[in-house]
Amino acid sequence: MTGSLTIAGLGPGDEALVTPEVTAALATATDILGYAPYVARVAPREGLTFHPSDNRMELQRAAHALRLASEGRNVVLVSSGDSGIFAMASAVFEALEETPQYQGLPIRVLPGVTAMLAAAARAGAPLGHDFCAINLSDNLKSWAVIEKRLRLAAEADFAIAMYNPRSASRLEGFGRALSVLKEAGCGDRLVIFARAVSTPDERIEMIKLSEALPEMADMRTLVIIGNSATRRVGRWVYAPRHAR
Ligand SMILES: C[S@@+](CC[C@H](N)C(=O)[O-])C[C@H]1O[C@@H](n2cnc3c(N)ncnc32)[C@H](O)[C@@H]1O
Secondary structure, eight states: OOOEEEEEEOBSSOGGGSOHHHHHHHHTOSEEEEEHHHHTTSOOOTTOEEEEEOTTOHHHHHHHHHHHHHTTOEEEEEESBOTTSSSHHHHHHHHHHHOGGGTTSOEEEEOOOOHHHHHHHHHEETTSSSEEEEEOOOSSSOHHHHHHHHHHHHHTTOEEEEESOOBTTBOSHHHHHHHHHHHTTOTTSEEEEEESTTSTTOEEEEEEGGGOOGGGOOTTEEEEEOOTTOEEETTEEEOOSSOO
């Protein structure tokens, strides 16, 4: 009997931002795997087994999901936001490279609403022109790589969406990122701090980069740095569609 593996993004928090396609996959799943707080977002029901795991166990979790699918289970591996953005989809394909015997399994990747889109919509349209997304965690890449990407993104005048800006174990990085951008001449750019978007704890702040402090971000915050033309209109922030 062949099972299946569905890799699904649960969106930023609000039930209304879970796509109908993901909801349908959850309704027919036999097993849900994922980081424990994300698994907890799925409603229990008879016949559904939960396999929550720790934050840094992505490869083991991916291998576990593939093994269960090969045993005939209908597995859904959940991430927050979109599963392809700093989340589990890449980990599954990494695991698949190591286990060619699973490469014939039916695997689907279902898109979800990623945090930067939910945050941008709250602010207005700060991603309306060219932009990039950078993960500020240095768990899987060096800080030198992060700094280089920030400097080049500033030089190219991209708006920048920053994921994972600051955690209890990485208190320094976000301050360094702000310094790199200030040194690159971005002090006048608008910055959006979007915390816990689409949850009851949501908080949106918009200020100039020169006024931004490291403590304004935590692990529930998505930070968007505007490009040099990003501006306010009323209570909104938007990037014009044209480049100067
Ligand atoms: C490991 S990444 C996962 C990203 C996720 N796959 C996505 O597409 O949104 C976790 C980071 O996403 C951002 N994030 C996730 N949910 C968020 C929310 N509801 N509000 C603001 N930022 C969020 C934060 O920057 C957090 O540190």
